[in-house]
Amino acid sequence: MDAERPLDALNAARGKRVLVELKNKRRVSGVLKAFDIHINLVLEQAEERDENGEMARKLGDVFLRGDMIVLVSPSE
Amino acid sequence: MDAERPLDALNAARGKRVLVELKNKRRVSGVLKAFDIHINLVLEQAEERDENGEMARKLGDVFLRGDMIVLVSPSE
Amino acid sequence: MDAERPLDALNAARGKRVLVELKNKRRVSGVLKAFDIHINLVLEQAEERDENGEMARKLGDVFLRGDMIVLVSPSE
Amino acid sequence: MDAERPLDALNAARGKRVLVELKNKRRVSGVLKAFDIHINLVLEQAEERDENGEMARKLGDVFLRGDMIVLVSPSE
Amino acid sequence: MDAERPLDALNAARGKRVLVELKNKRRVSGVLKAFDIHINLVLEQAEERDENGEMARKLGDVFLRGDMIVLVSPSE
Amino acid sequence: MDAERPLDALNAARGKRVLVELKNKRRVSGVLKAFDIHINLVLEQAEERDENGEMARKLGDVFLRGDMIVLVSPSE
Amino acid sequence: MDAERPLDALNAARGKRVLVELKNKRRVSGVLKAFDIHINLVLEQAEERDENGEMARKLGDVFLRGDMIVLVSPSE
Numbered sequence: 001m002d003a004e005r006p007l008d009a010l011n012a013a014r015g016k017r018v019l020v021e022l023k024n025k026r027r028v029s030g031v032l033k034a035f036d037i038h039i040n041l042v043l044e045q046a047e048e049r050d051e052n053g054e055m056a057r058k059l060g061d062v063f064l065r066g067d068m069i070v071l072v073s074p075s076e
Numbered sequence: 077m078d079a080e081r082p083l084d085a086l087n088a089a090r091g092k093r094v095l096v097e098l099k100n101k102r103r104v105s106g107v108l109k110a111f112d113i114h115i116n117l118v119l120e121q122a123e124e125r126d127e128n129g130e131m132a133r134k135l136g137d138v139f140l141r142g143d144m145i146v147l148v149s150p151s152e
Numbered sequence: 153m154d155a156e157r158p159l160d161a162l163n164a165a166r167g168k169r170v171l172v173e174l175k176n177k178r179r180v181s182g183v184l185k186a187f188d189i190h191i192n193l194v195l196e197q198a199e200e201r202d203e204n205g206e207m208a209r210k211l212g213d214v215f216l217r218g219d220m221i222v223l224v225s226p227s228e
Numbered sequence: 229m230d231a232e233r234p235l236d237a238l239n240a241a242r243g244k245r246v247l248v249e250l251k252n253k254r255r256v257s258g259v260l261k262a263f264d265i266h267i268n269l270v271l272e273q274a275e276e277r278d279e280n281g282e283m284a285r286k287l288g289d290v291f292l293r294g295d296m297i298v299l300v301s302p303s304e
Numbered sequence: 305m306d307a308e309r310p311l312d313a314l315n316a317a318r319g320k321r322v323l324v325e326l327k328n329k330r331r332v333s334g335v336l337k338a339f340d341i342h343i344n345l346v347l348e349q350a351e352e353r354d355e356n357g358e359m360a361r362k363l364g365d366v367f368l369r370g371d372m373i374v375l376v377s378p379s380e
Numbered sequence: 381m382d383a384e385r386p387l388d389a390l391n392a393a394r395g396k397r398v399l400v401e402l403k404n405k406r407r408v409s410g411v412l413k414a415f416d417i418h419i420n421l422v423l424e425q426a427e428e429r430d431e432n433g434e435m436a437r438k439l440g441d442v443f444l445r446g447d448m449i450v451l452v453s454p455s456e
Numbered sequence: 457m458d459a460e461r462p463l464d465a466l467n468a469a470r471g472k473r474v475l476v477e478l479k480n481k482r483r484v485s486g487v488l489k490a491f492d493i494h495i496n497l498v499l500e501q502a503e504e505r506d507e508n509g510e511m512a513r514k515l516g517d518v519f520l521r522g523d524m525i526v527l528v529s530p531s532e
Contacts, residue, residue, distance in 0.1 A: 006496035009489070009519050023480070023524075024099070024146065033085070039496070039521055040082040040115070046149075063085050063148040065115055068099075070480065072519040073502075100175070100222065109161070116158040116191070122225075139161050139224040141191055144175075176251070176298065185237070192234040192267070198301075215237050215300040217267055220251075252327070252374065261313070268310040268343070274377075291313050291376040293343055296327075328403070328450065337389070344386040344419070350453075367389050367452040369419055372403075404479070404526065413465070420462035420495070426529075443465050443528040445495055448479075 010035045013074050018043070021070040027051075028059065029075065039066035086111045089150050094119070097146040103127075104135065105151065115142035162187045165226050170195070173222040179203075180211065181227065191218035238263045241302050246271070249298040255279075256287065257303065267294035314339045317378050322347070325374040331355075332363065333379065343370035390415045393454050398423070401450040407431075408439065409455065419446035466491045469530050474499070477526040483507075484515065485531065495522035 013032050020028045020041065027050075030043025046059040089108050096104045096117065103126075106119025122135040165184050172180045172193065179202075182195025198211040241260050248256045248269065255278075258271025274287040317336050324332045324345065331354075334347025350363040393412050400408045400421065407430075410423025426439040469488050476484045476497065483506075486499025502515040 004490055006490045006492050006498045006519055009498040009517070022146065024101075025480075028147075034080055034082045036082050042082045042085040059147075059149055061085070061150055063082055065142070065145045065147065066521070067143070067523070068146050069521045070478065070524050071484075071515075071521065073515055074517055098222065100177075104223075110156055110158045112158050118158045118161040135223075135225055137161070137226055139158055141218070141221045141223065143219070144222050174298065176253075180299075186232055186234045188234050194234045194237040211299075211301055213237070213302055215234055217294070217297045217299065219295070220298050250374065252329075256375075262308055262310045264310050270310045270313040287375075287377055289313070289378055291310055293370070293373045293375065295371070296374050326450065328405075332451075338384055338386045340386050346386045346389040363451075363453055365389070365454055367386055369446070369449045369451065371447070372450050402526065404481075408527075414460055414462045416462050422462045422465040439527075439529055441465070441530055443462055445522070445525045445527065447523070448526050 007035070007037065010039075010072065013072070017045075017075040019049070019073045019075055020064060021073075022064070022068045023070055024068065028062065028064065030059070030062065032072075033061075036066070039069045039072075040064065041066070041069065041072070083111070083113065086115075086148065089148070093121075093151040095125070095149045095151055096140060097149075098140070098144045099146055100144070104138065104140065106135070106138065108148075109137075112142070115145045115148075116140065117142070117145065117148070159187070159189065162191075162224065165224070169197075169227040171201070171225045171227055172216060173225075174216070174220045175222055176220070180214065180216065182211070182214065184224075185213075188218070191221045191224075192216065193218070193221065193224070235263070235265065238267075238300065241300070245273075245303040247277070247301045247303055248292060249301075250292070250296045251298055252296070256290065256292065258287070258290065260300075261289075264294070267297045267300075268292065269294070269297065269300070311339070311341065314343075314376065317376070321349075321379040323353070323377045323379055324368060325377075326368070326372045327374055328372070332366065332368065334363070334366065336376075337365075340370070343373045343376075344368065345370070345373065345376070387415070387417065390419075390452065393452070397425075397455040399429070399453045399455055400444060401453075402444070402448045403450055404448070408442065408444065410439070410442065412452075413441075416446070419449045419452075420444065421446070421449065421452070463491070463493065466495075466528065469528070473501075473531040475505070475529045475531055476520060478520070478524045479526055480524070484518065484520065486515070486518065488528075489517075492522070495525045495528075496520065497522070497525065497528070 030046030034042040041064045046062045048057040106122030110118040117140045122138045124133040182198030186194040193216045198214045200209040202208045258274030262270040269292045274290045276285040334350030338346040345368045350366045352361040410426030414422040421444045426442045428437040486502030490498040497520045502518045504513040
């Protein structure tokens with residue numbers, strides 16, 4: 001993530017798989033399709049993950065409201 | 077969801093059935109009629125769903141306040 | 153609720169009985185008199201309802217602060 | 229409460245006794261002296277009420293911060 | 305408190321001892337020195353009070369962040 | 381703290397040791413280096429304090445996010 | 457941290473390792489790459505730390521949403 005501003009880092013992650021942690025402790029992995037300044041996110045091929053990183057539920061396409069986000073991290 | 081910005085994804089889901097998860101852990105399924113930048117949503121033919129996806133309560137038409145939304149996902 | 157924007161749906165419900173669910177899990181039924189962009193609501197002939205939809209308490213006229221609202225649904 | 233906008237209803241209640249419910253579950257009864265768009269309220273002759281509507285504590289004049297308000301209802 | 309707008313009531317209390325209740329259930333008594341539109345307050349000769357109104361801790365001068373405030377009431 | 385507006389009080393405390401209480405109940409003592417209108421604070425020589433005022437942890441320089449602040453009080 | 461305004465302190469920490477504490481009590485250590493006025497942060501070589509400062513989980517690059525931040529402190 002080569003970034004001058006935090007949103008540049010999200011921009012660099014567009015089209016790549018990211019791990020998103022939510023305030024309700026849930027983790028969602030998906031391909032980052034879109035984001036905005038509120039950190040609203042759209043993920044594709046999204047899956048909910050359990051604590052061990054295993055898939056818990058298929059979500060497919062999903063819109064995540066920005067104020068629920070704790071962190072976004074590119075998967076390697 | 078073909079989207080440059082997150083709200084484009086909501087726009088693409090207009091008229092389709094979506095699953096909405098709320099901060100109070102409730103899930104509501106309904107046809108997306110309208111939304112705005114606060115993610116206030118109007119759903120038609122809405123039903124509250126339990127954890128297994130079964131209908132728990134008929135809601136009919138419903139206005140959901142945006143700040144209660146966790147995620148919105150098109151049903152396939 | 154024929155609506156392009158979510159507030160249009162509230163406008164269409166003006167003068168009709170609606171069911172309002174609050175973040176503190178309470179439910180209030182009343183005739184929708186007024187609303188604004190914060191979803192502040194004024195209800196008339198309002199009653200608090202229990203989980204089974206029975207009247208728990210008469211409220212009469214009531215102003216509800218928008219940030220307490222979870223959902224607003226027209227009663228059929 | 230004859231109101232086109234929610235704040236009109238508060239304006240109509242100026243000088244009258246209202247019951248205010250707060251997010252911390254407390255209820256305060258008092259004469260509505262002033263309010264603003266944040267729903268900050270000033271009550272006079274205010275009293276804290278218990279669940280049965282009995283006076284629990286005299287407050288006298290009191291400024292209530294708007295973001296604590298759940299509902300405001302005129303006493304009949 | 306002779307007030308058209310809620311902040312007028314705070315202005316009238318300037319230089320007088322007020323009781324402030326906070327969202328964390330603490331009560332602070334002090335002489336109101338300054339306030340702003342966020343209800344940020346500066347109190348002098350401030351003391352934390354217990355439920356019975358007894359002094360629990362001397363605070364001296366204190367800046368209170370507005371979003372912590374539940375109510376402000378002049379002491380008589 | 382000789383202040384017309386609350387931020388004047390913080391300005392007067394610049395360069396002096398202050399006690400900061402956070403919403404997570406933690407207390408941090410440090411020399412106030414900088415603040416802004418959100419009450420974001422920068423403290424130097426900061427220490428976390430326990431309930432009795434004893435040092436619990438050295439923090440050194442620290443940026444505190446404004447929305448975590450309950451109160452700021454100059455140490456005497 | 458030589459700072460007139462709090463964000464100057466964050467700017468001075470760019471490119472250095474910082475310890476970040478989150479509202480969910482988690483601690484993340486990483487090299488500060490970017491920040492903005494919301495205190496959204498991008499960290500590189502980030503690691504989640506346990507209470508004793510030991511590494512609990514490798515995070516790599518990570519975007520942290522500003523409203524989750526409690527404090528940011530340069531590691532020495």
